[in-house]
Amino acid sequence: MPPGSIRGSSLGPGRVGTPGMAPGTAMSRAGSAPLSPHHRHTGSQGTHGHENIDVNDNIKVVVRVRPPTEREIQNRDDCAVVVDDAMHMQVAFPTQQGPSTRRFAFHGCLAPDSSQSDVLHACGITQLLDAALSGFHATIFAYGQTGSGKTFTMSGREERIGLEDYAGDTDDGIVTRAALYLFEQIGRRRDGYTYNLRASYCEIYNEGLYDLLKFTQQQLAVRWDSGKGFYVPDLYVRSCNTLNDMMQVISRGMAHRRMGSHELNLESSRSHSIMTIHCDATPVNSQNPEQGVRYGKVSFVDLAGSERLRDTKSTGDSALKETSSINRSLFTLGKVISALADNQPGLHVPYRDSKLTKLLMDSLGGSALALMIACCSPSATHVEETLSTLSYATRAKNIRNTPFVQMDPKDAMIAALQREVHLLRSENSYLRDQVAASTLPSGMATPLESGRAMSLTSQLEDMGAAGQGLGPGFGSPDQQEALFGGDASHMGPQMGVAMFGSRPSSNLGPSRGPPELEPSQSVPDPVPVPSNSVPSIFGAPTSATVNLAAQAMNGHGSSGGGVSPTELAKKLAEAQRLVVRFSRENERLSSTNEQLRVRRLVVDNDYKGALDEVDVLRGRLESLESAFLQSADSSSILTQVLREHEPELLAAHLSKASLAGMAMRHPLEQSQQISPSPSPGVAFHSAAGPPPASSTVSQKNADEEGRSMTRTRIHLENCW
Ligand SMILES: Nc1ncnc2c1ncn2[C@@H]1O[C@H](COP(=O)(O)OP(=O)(O)OP(=O)(O)O)[C@@H](O)[C@H]1O
Incomplete structure (x- = not known):
């Protein structure tokens, strides 16, 4: 037995994952260990299982151990990886002092016999998809050594999707299941929004970025925008009205990915691929001041696996170039993960060192909900790579993201103006009543005052009052102060002016606006707004969310998605007119009320004098x-x-x-x-x-x- 392998557990069908398992023992027990009944559960669990995930904003990390390959079985490789339970696993490895084991804990651990459907539920992916429909950005990325099961996990047996008779498969991966789930959900949701799904698919090969839907040898540029972060302006984003449209995008993208064959994997991805589904949610009733267009999205990232030339036995210049380019970008990813995990103020995070890390910026320490699926082989032969994968996965657990709902800045502004009009209107009718009754008890708050207080509290509690900010010119400074509790720092400049400070954000393409955006056409930026639909297991937004939201509101500017600029301008002008009208009217009513108060005071004094006189007479x-x-x-x-x-x-x-x-x-x-x-x-x-x-x-x-x-x-x- 090689040093470091788990005693008596050489790899073979039915012999993976149980420490000390006698040769030939069926693996079912070990295989079922990681998934407790509720982890295997599907829809009726309410939150789709995975109660083990902490309610915070950290990246969630789930490890999946794949079954042994034919080759590993034939080689009678020893088993080095054991999944103890739903959250724990151990790895046996050799040291100079002799065999040793190391225990790991993650948000989830999936044993080799876990099914593709288990992955969806155990990883809380349905929650991420729900969050994307509610306006959040979410990223799911598969990480691990070459041949460890990343592509199988993300895409299943992708070659089948393009087939004529394809009608779903038990081996379907996360991407196809997610597409199905999203279409089911938007058909089912009755929440006052209409949903539009759009999709893009690109890959990073040898540090070049390529569109997998419009496959050409033309490299795409990654640009930086202070509002959007890194984005790909020329990436094709296709509108998908039906599940079939989405499947076409998936199969086309998969078909164009660069694959290669080497010693460790006959169908090895030679590139990092990123498929993004944009979920635009437009309110049916645009008059509702609480609603605006939301721009959620979910990205599926299948990373190329780290590999060693001596193991892959790859030869030739192009293979060498591929391997070194893959390893270099993964090395940068590792550095980014380490820097973020260390979480030291002022520490440089080298996002700019590779295209991959630029495009993952939003997912790593940014505003997206993120799930890392670390894949590994059970074989003792690959234990070194497995330990390296698990050690990165452990570090990634410490990365804190600050997710918030992505909304068009102008929609947020209109929503804020409409709220203001609503409050002014109630104050107006209250003041009118008071003038009619000629009495207003002193010290009583008007609906506007209390409404603003309430509105502010709920905004801050919900997430991101800042996102409701009115730019200068919308309402008086007093009104803004009342609405924002006196802190004007998160007020964005007037619309149309590019803003957005240094919010970490990476749009993997023209994430909003019409599907086929012209290169020169700008896209709306994400703006956080209060939302009551915060995903539960991926963490309710915290005060940090609000801060980031406030930061986000400081800078952005572009045209609105779905609503024409003329319409937007009209809406804004109308809302502004109303605010001004009500403000003036309310000022007038307030002064009338004040006069009535004074007159009342005079009458009160006379009355008091009369009483004094009565006293004297008495x-x-x-x-x-x-x-x-x-x-x-x-x-x-x-x-x-x-x-x-x-x-x-x-x-x-x-x-x-x-x-x-x-x-x-x-x-x-x-x-x-x-x-x-x-x-x-x-x-x-x-x-x-x-x-x-x-x-x-x-x-x-x-x-x-x-x-x-x-x-x-x-x-x-x-x-x-
Ligand atoms: N959970 C699993 N169940 C059954 N087969 C699996 C599983 N995971 C992976 N495999 C098989 O293992 C092989 C390698 O998997 P895959 O191609 O997904 O690895 P990879 O990590 O994407 O590798 P690379 O980085 O080289 O692209 C494939 O034949 C795949 O079908």
Whole structure:
């Protein structure tokens, strides 16, 4: 047994992947180990399984160990790789001190018997596809040594797709399954959007970039745009209205890929290929201020495998050139992965060192959701390459991306203006109501104020309030400040001006706009906007997302996808007019309200003065009352008072008393008699006895309000 191989596990059908497995033991147990029931599960799992993936924005890494090839079986190669469970694996390798093993953990580990359908679900690919339909950029790339199963994983037995009788296959790879899934989804979705799929296919061969759909020897240029990052302006992007259209793109692209044959793989890819499906989602109701056109996409990257000439036994200049070019670009990819994984501030990431890393910039440390499928052979013969692959895969796990929804900047701007108009309109109707009612409680927030606060909070929580920014000239600075919480740093300049700072972004072609873009025709840039459809397992956007979104909003500019510039300009002008109109109207209503407030204040002051006067009068009355009660000559005072105020009453009383021949009683008794119906609280009571329940004292306590005092005064006047 060669040093480093796993004891008793030479490769052969049914003998891969279980440590210490006796020769001839069936591999089914080992093979089924990596996939727990829920990992094998398909649609009904809700999130399509893969609960093991952390909810964060890091690149997800899944390792797939392929079954042994005929050659490996014939050579009775030993098995060096074992998948322990859904997330762990170990590799046995020789060292100078003797055999050793190393354990690895990934987001997913797929054993050799995993099916192509398992890959789709275990890797959470359906979630990535859903995310692409919701406006995210997603990248799936296969990495590994030559012959390790990258092309099989991505494309299946690709040669079959072009056949006349092709109708799907159990060996279908991720790309064809993804195309099917996307068409199924857009047929099923009832979310207020219409979807259009477009596709491009290119390859990087010997550091040259070629279009696989319009295959010519003409190399395509990779350009840099501060808004879009690296992109390929002349890449053909074909509109795919049906699954059949998409299959044609796939088979045509695959057919044009440069393949070669060598010792390790009879059909070895000699290039890195990138197939991209663009998912444009246009809102059905363009008036909905929350919706704008979203530009999601998903890229499938099948990398050429690293190879050693002594292993491939390739000869000839062209083979040497191919191998060295493949290895060089993979070496740069390794450096990029290492730099990003180290995550040291200010550290240079050498994206520009190869076309591959330029085009993968968005996927590695950028704004895309990314999945790396690291493929490896189970054979001890290739253990060195396997260890190298797994060590890169381990590093890649540390790469943090900041995904956000990609939306046309002008759509975002229109959406923001429409939201502003909506808020102004509610404020307007609120102010009108208040003016009509002539009262506005001070300190109460108007709908606009609270609406803005709410809008800001939800925008920030959702993802990327910055993306909603109005450029200067849209609304007043106050309005912008209210909308953006005072931080104007993420306001983009006025539309049409190229912006976008240094956001890492790489569009693998004219990612938006009509399928056949003219080279000179610019394409809209991605702009982050709030979205509530954030993919779950690939991580909800974090504050970093918002920051990046804000950064993104700082710079971009190009024409809108799907909407003509004239239409856009009209929409913007209309929204702007409305904002200005409502702003003016609301200013006027606010000032009317202010005047009403002042008038109200004056009335309140008058009212308060009247109450004070009532208080003074009440004091006087009380002192008069007590003087009256204590006075020895109270009867004469009463007679005097009655004479002045109630002469008729006094006359009637006197005549009645004289008729009855009665002696004059105590004036108080008389007053009680003559008072027709003393009202509660009337201040007449005997000085000798306690006051009745409805006395002045109780009245005083009850009548704190001036209103009551006024009533008391009226009663007293009546009695007098
Ligand atoms: N999971 C698998 N199940 C069955 N066969 C597989 C599997 N993975 C790979 N193979 C087979 O192994 C061989 C090599 O696979 P493939 O061509 O996909 O490797 P590769 O990594 O793309 O190599 P290269 O970098 O040279 O293009 C092919 O014959 C393929 O059919």
